[in-house]
Amino acid sequence: MEPENEDEQIQKQCVQLFSSTDFIMEPKVFDTIKDYFRHGGAPDQVIELLSENYMAIAQTATLMADWLILTGVEPVDVVNMIVQHLQTLIEKHFEPKKADSIFEAGGVPSWLTEMTEHMNWRQMIYKLAEAYPHCLMLNFTIKLLVDSGHEHEITSVPVAAQQVEVFTKVLMTTIQRTIDSEADEWKRNIQELVQLACHSEQTYLYAQSVLSSLANDAKSMIIRRISEEIELHAKAKDHNVTEITLTLDGTTAYHKVYQPLCAMLSKKALNPADVTTLYKIYQSTDPPPVDLIRKPAFIELLITQLFDPESTLNPEHRPKYIGLLAYACSVAETNKKSSRKSAVNSKEELSQTTIALEKALEICISSKSTVDLISDLNELYKCLRFPIVAACVLRWIEFRIFDPSYFKLDQGTTPVHLIIIDEIVSLHFLLHQKAFELLVRFFEATFAELDTLVHLEFKKTILDRMVHMLSCSYVHPILEYMKKRWEQQDTDVSLIRHFVFEVLEMIGPPYEPSFVQLFLPLLQKEAIAGTIPFRTDEERKCVKEFIEDRMRFCANLSTLCNDIPKLTERYIHIVQRKDYRFDAIECQNPYDVSVDDWKEIMSKNKTLKWILINSLPLYDQTNGIPSFNDYQQIVLDRTLAYAKAFNVNKVHLVMTDIENDSERSKIIDLVYQAATFFQPHHIMCLIEPISTRLNYYLRSYSTAIDIVKSSKTDNLKVMLDSFHLQRLHGNLTERVQGMIPFVGHVQISQTPKRNCPMSDDGEVNHRYFLSKLVEPFYQDFVGLEYTDSSNASFEWLNEFSKTN
Template identity: 35%
Template sequence: MNTTPPHSPRSTIDSPTSTGSSTNNGSAGQPNTQISAKDKYEQLLQVSDSIMSVEMPNQMKEYISLGGQPHDVIRFLSDSYKGYAQMCNLICHWLKLTGVSDTDVSDSLANHLKDIIITKFDPKKADTIFSSSPPQWLDEMITDQKWRSLIYQLSEDHKNCLMLNFAVQRISDAGYQNEIASLSTASTYFSVFNKVFLDSLCNLIKLDEISFRQSLDEFKKVCCQHQHTYLYAQATLQNLIRSNPNAYNLKRISQELENEAMSKNKIVQRISYMMSDISAYPVIASCITALLTSNTTTTGDIIKLYNEYCKVPPPPVDYLRYPNLLEILINDLFNPQKNIQQQHRGKWIYLIAYSTTVTADGSKQNLDDTIKAIEKVHQICQSNPVGSELQSIIPLLMEYINMPVLSMGILHWIRFNLTDSVNISTYNTLNSPFYFELLREICLKHSLHRSVILTTLVEHFEFDMGLDSLQTLEIRKTILDNIVFIFACGFVIPVLDVIKEWASKIDPSLTRYFINQVLDIVEPPYSTEFMSKMTSIIEMINPISSNNENKELVSNFIDYCKQYNNSNNK
C-alpha cells in the first residue's frame, strides 16, 4: 500500500515542472506548513481518550493524508486510551448491583456531568461551533429535559454566549416556552420573548387562584426583565382589554405587572397612565398620582376625586380601581386609629362604593345600598367593640361579609387589632375567638381573600405578644387550627410553604401538631407537589421518632409516598 501523499515534500521537489527559484520557494515553504499541520493532528491523536472523540475518524484521515503512518495512529490511540467512559459504566453497574435504581444512577451521573460542564464551560470556545452548521448533539440535548435545564442555567450565567442564546431560541421553537419563561435570555430576543409571553399569558388566564399565584412570579420576571419587554407586554394587554372590557383577569395581570415594575422604577406609573388615556382627565390623573406616590390620602385629593365622580357624565370607573388606591381608601376607613373628619367621611365611602359597584356602562343600581352598608360597618370598626359587645354584633357583621368590599374592610380591621401592641393582650383573651370566627366565614365565602387571611394569621403568629411561653404556645395552636381551616378550604400549597419556612424556627411540638391536624383530614390520592412539601416538613422534625400519639398516621403517609415514588421510577 502506498501511503505517500500526492503532495509530499519529495514529489514536490522531484517534479519536472518545478524549476528555478519557484522550486526552492515551494520546497522551503510547503513542507513547513505540512509538518505544522501534521504535528497538530498528532497532538490531537495523543489526547487522553482521543479514540472516543466524534471527530477522530476525520482527524485520522487528515493525519495520514499529511504523511502520517497507520501504525503510528494505532500506537497514539492505544497509548492515549484511559477508558474513563468505561470506568463510569463499570461504577454504574456496581451501583445497580448494590440495589440503587436505574433512575438514581442515571440522575447521579447526569448531575455530576452538569457540575463538570458548569465549572469548565468557556463561552468563547462554545461560540466557535457556529463556524459551521449547529452540531447534531445540540438537537439531542434539546429533546431531554435534564440537558435543557443545564442550558438554562448556563444561559443565566453567560448571557452573551452566542451558542447558548441560539440554543434557547431552538428550545423555544421546539415548544418549551413554559420552561424558559423565567430566563433573562427569554427577553433578549423578541422572537423568543413573544412566544414565551403569549404562551404564558394563555396559560395564566386558565388557572385557578393558587396556580395563578404560583405562575405569576415567573410571568412578571420575564415581562419586567427590560423596559422594552414591559412596554410591549402592557401594550398588548391594554389592546386586549379594550377589545374585551369585561376581561377582568387581563386587567388583574396588567395591574400585577405594573406593581412589579413600580417596585423597580416609579416612572412606570406615568407609562401606565398614558396607556389608559387618563390624561384626558387631568384632575383625576393629578390626584391619583399624588395618592399612589405618597401611599397615603389627603383630604384635598379625596374632595377633588369625589367632585369629579359626581359630575354628569362621570369619568370611567376604572381609574378608581387601582388595587393600591383601593387599599389606601379601605385602610383609612376601617382602621380604628384613623380619624377622618366627619364632614368628609362620606366622600371616602362614596368613592369606595362607586369603585366596587358601578359597572362599565355607568349603571348605579346597587350604589346606595352599598354606601349604607359601608357606613354601618365603618361605625362598628371605629367603635372597636370588646368582649360581649363584640359578640353581640357578630351576627350583623356576618350579614355584611357577603359583600367582597366589606369583607376586605373587616379583614383590615381584624388585621390591625391582631397586631396592635397596645391592646394585644385584651384582644387575645376576649376578642380573638370572634375574630377567628369572622376570618373563617370570609375564607368560606371569598376565595380571593384567602391569601390576605393567611397573611393576617401569619403576622399574628409571629407577633411578640409579651406573654409567658405556655400562653403563647396555646395561642399559636389556636392560630394553627385556623391555618389548617384555610388549608381545608383548598389553599393547600401556600399554607405548606408557610409551615415549611417555620419548621426550623418554631417549637417542634407546633409543627407536629400541624402535621397531625393535616394528615387527619386528608386522604389519597395526593398530588406530587403536596407529597413533596409535606414530606420535607415531616423530615425536618422526624415526628415518628418522637413521642407522637399519631405515629401510625405519619408512618402510613410516608409509606404511601415511598410506594408512589417507587411505582413511578419503574
C-alpha cells in the same frame, strides 16, 4: 534564514496534529494523512507519532462502562454517568470564541441540531447561555430551541431576555401556564411570570403592553389580575411604574382623572383635594369608566385611610372617601361593544354599599371596648355581606389587634374580633387568602405584653379560626403551613397537637389523597399522636379511623372479567357486582368504544369514577420515534379527548421499543414534553417499566425514578406494578419503601401468571406486600390489573378496605 516553502509548512502543521493525544481517533485523521503524504511527508514518522500519542481514552471509557454493567449497574445509568461527566467538562472548558467560530466554518453543524433533540443537552445549553449571554452560537441555539417548541423549558430570565423573539414566546407560554393553573400552582407560576416581566425596564414595559393588549381583546379579568401582580412586584422593589400603568389602561385619555390619580398613586398617599376632585367627577351625569379608579393600590389607600384607628382624616371629608370607595366597588357598567347588559342595578347597589360602609365604619370607630362591639355585632354582620365591607373590617381588625393597648382592654380567651373573621371567611371565598395571611401574622407575632400561658391560649384560638377556614374549603395552604411549622420546629408541639385533633373531630372519610398526603405526616409524629396519652377515647378512635381508612381499589376493565368480550359489558358487570363495591375504574384501551357510546352506557347504569387510562401505545401507531408534534397528533390529542370525557386524572404513557440508548433519550424527551402537554389539564403522567417487552425503552424502576427526579414538571410519576417489579428486580417489599414518594399509581397481580394477587400459585405474598405499601403511607388507588373471569370473587378485598 530562508523562509519555509509551502510543503514544509503543511508537513509541520500535520506533524503538530499527529502529536496530539488520540489524534488517530479524530474524524479528519485520514484527510490529514493524505495532505501530509501529498506534500512529501515520510510514512515512518506518521506511524510513530500516531502510535506514541495513542492513549485510548475513549476505549478506556468504554471498557470502564462495560465493567460497570458487569457489576450490575443499569446500562442507562452508565450512559447518564458518562453524559453528566461530559457535560461537566464542557461547562468547565467552554470558550465562546471557539463556539462562535463554528458558524464561520460553514453553517450550522448537524450535531448541534441533534443535540437539541435531547433534554440533557438542552439543559446544558440553557446553563451555558446564562453564563455566556453574548455567545452567538448559544443565542442561535436558544432561538432554534424556541422555534422547535421548547420555550417552556427556559426558566432563566437572562436567557429569555436576550432576544425579543425568544422573550415573546417564553412570555406567552408563561402567561398561558399561569392562566391555566389552579390555586395550588398559581403562586409558583405567577412568581415565574413576575420575575420574567420585571427583569428590566424594557421587559416590564413589553410584558405589560402585551398583557394590556390581551386584556382589551379578551376582556379577561385574569389577565388584569396578572398585570396587577406584576405591578405590585415592581412597586415593592421601589420602582415608580404609575405612569406606565395609567398610560396602558387608558387613564391618560381622561385628563381630569389622570392628574389627581397619578399624583396620589405616585406618592402612595391620599390627598383630600384630589379625592374630592375624583368624587365630583364620578358624581356627574356622565362619569368616566369606573375601571379607572379600580386600581388595587388606590382601593387599598382608601380602605386604610378610612379604617385605620390612627387616621387623621377630617370627618367632613369622610363621605367623599366612602362614596368613591363604594362607587369603585359596586357600580357595573353596560358593555357597549356587545349586547351583554349589566345584571346589577348600579344605583341601588351603590346606595346599599354606601350605607353599609358608613354603618360599619361608625361601629368600628365607636367601639372602644369588647362590650361595645358585641352590642353592635348583629348590625355589623349585616354589613359584612358586602365584600368591600368585609375587606375593610378585616383591615380594621388587623389595626386593632396589633395595637399595643389591645390586650389591656380585651382579656377574653377568644377576642370578638377573631369571631368576626370566622363570619367573613364563611361569607366570602375570595377573602380567604387575606384572612389566612392575617391569621398567620397573628400566630407568628410575639405580643410581648402577654403572659406565656395566655399567649399560648391565644395561639390556640388562632388555630381554631384556621380549622374553621379548613371547613370552608381553604385546605391546602393551612395544612402546608402547619406542616412547615412542624418541620422548622418553631412552634410548641401542644399547638400542633391541638390543631391535629381539632381537624380529626371535624373530618370523615373518604379522604382526598392530596389531603392525606399533607395531614398524615403530622398525625404520624410520635410527639403528636404517639406516646402522649390521648385526652379521650374519641381522639384515639379518630386517629385509628383516619390511618386505617386509606386503601382503595379500582377495577381494570381490560383484564378483569375477561370471559366477557366487550368492554362496555364488562363495565356494566363490574358496577353491578354485589360482593364488592369498587371505588373506581381504570382501563388500558378504552379507544375501541367511542366517547359518545361510553357516555350513553354510563348514563344508563351506575357510574364509577374513572382514575386511569393508558395512552394509545406508540409502538402500535408508528414505526420509529416521531417528533413531538407528530406524537401529539397521533397519540396525545386523542388520549386527551378520552381523558377529558372520563374526567380521569392519570394517563399511563405507553411508549415504544428501542434499538440503542440514543433512541431511549429521545423517548424520555417525548415523555417530558408529554407531561408538559398534560399539565394544564391537571393530569398526572405515569411511566412504567415493562418486563414483557424485551426492547421496551424502560425496563428498570431505578431508571424510571431517575427520570421522574429529573422532570421539570410535578405531574410525572412512576406506575408501580407488582408483576413487573417482581419480574425485573424482585425483593418487592424492601424496594417499595424508598419508591413511594415517586409513585403515582400502584397495580397488583400475581407473578408469573398475571392472576389473582391472593393466589397461592405465585411468587408474591400480596397480603404482606400491601401491608408494606401502607407503611410508607401510599394514599392513592390500587389497580387490579390481573386476569380473571366474571365468576371470580372479590371478597378478599374487604379485609383491606374499611369502606365496604
